[in-house]
Amino acid sequence: MPALPFALVAIVCYLAAGLWQSLSLARRVAERPSWVRSAGLIALGCHTFIIALAIIGPHGLHLGLTQSAALVGWLVVALLLAASLFKPVLNAGVCVFPLAAITIVGVVGMPSRMIESGVSPGLYFHILSSIAAFSFLAIAAVQAALLGFQHHALKRRQTSGIVQVLPPLTRMEQLLFELIWCGMLLLTVAIVSGFVFVDNLFAQHLAHKTILSLLAWLIFAGLLAGHHLLGWRGPKAVRWTLAGAAMLVLAFFGTKFVLEYIFHYNA
Structure with a gap:
């Protein structure tokens, strides 16, 4: 091979x-x-x-x-x-x-x-924007996990080991929200382009993916609004980020797994 x-x-x-x-x-x-x-x-x-x-x-x-x-x-x-x-x-x-x-x-x-x-240029754009959005938000999820570990260690006054290598807490949080903003912009583009270029986005084999993607968008939008208006940060930001990322994993890969390995759907 x-x-x-x-x-x-x-x-x-x-x-x-x-x-x-x-x-x-x-x-x-x-x-x-x-x-x-x-x-x-x-x-x-x-x-x-x-x-x-x-x-x-x-x-x-x-x-x-x-x-x-x-x-x-x-x-x-x-x-x-x-x-x-x-x-x-x-x-x-x-x-x-x-x-x-x-x-x-x-x-x-x-x-x-x-x-x-028979993929049209518009559908190519939707696919690429979806993958780019997922990629940014996947990195944000890893960043959130590191931030959560850092918060936990500092709360227990453990300042040696990994905590000494990671950037300062404020910088870690700033990076997290920068990644989320980039991912959210791309996810918005992906969802809008899906409604524009995909025929019947709520068709039987796309309904779950569409709904889960919209739920992920709402989670990340809620997090950004909470951060801007209510000052959400730290463990709360970590939990919301991981929840949104988990929803996207279900939307992107959970749907494909069900279609391919349970219903044997072949596009």
Whole structure:
């Protein structure tokens, strides 16, 4: 299989980058952000080739569960590496890199046969904006988890270990809301473009995805409103972020899983 050598390189590099970042957070090794980025870029390059082979087909796009997960994993890593040049978000790689490796295992080992044929430019725009929104909000979820751990440690007066490596609490919260704002703008674009370009967005096989996406939008909108008007932050912001992200996971992957593996729906 042509993708297998690239998959092995990508998986090894992703796991190595994630492991090093984990050890540096635990203060077991020195921080090496340039090394972590380099390993991530090598993995991302191989990941790109795998995505091209897995998704682009002669009769349309293969956008089943495993292909979609691999595409989301690719974009999350790309956004993380790009953002890490300007923002201290590379710590999210502790979760992002291993998860990206898992998506490669899935797409190589269990490729889906679901095909999207006759995709219009408008539908392409909807798909890309949806994946971009999910990617930003997925990074926000990891950032929220780190923020929650930081809050818990500081509350118990544990100021050693990971807490010493993470940016200050206020900076972590600022990064979280910056990510949520970016994700919310893209999610709004994705939902609006869905109503414009997708025929019957509440059709039987799209109703659950649409409703869950709208619920996720409401959760994140409520969080941003609460933060702006009521000063919500800390653990409350963490809980709302994780709840919204969980709703998006159900919308994006839960729906695909049910369609492909329970109802055997083939687009």
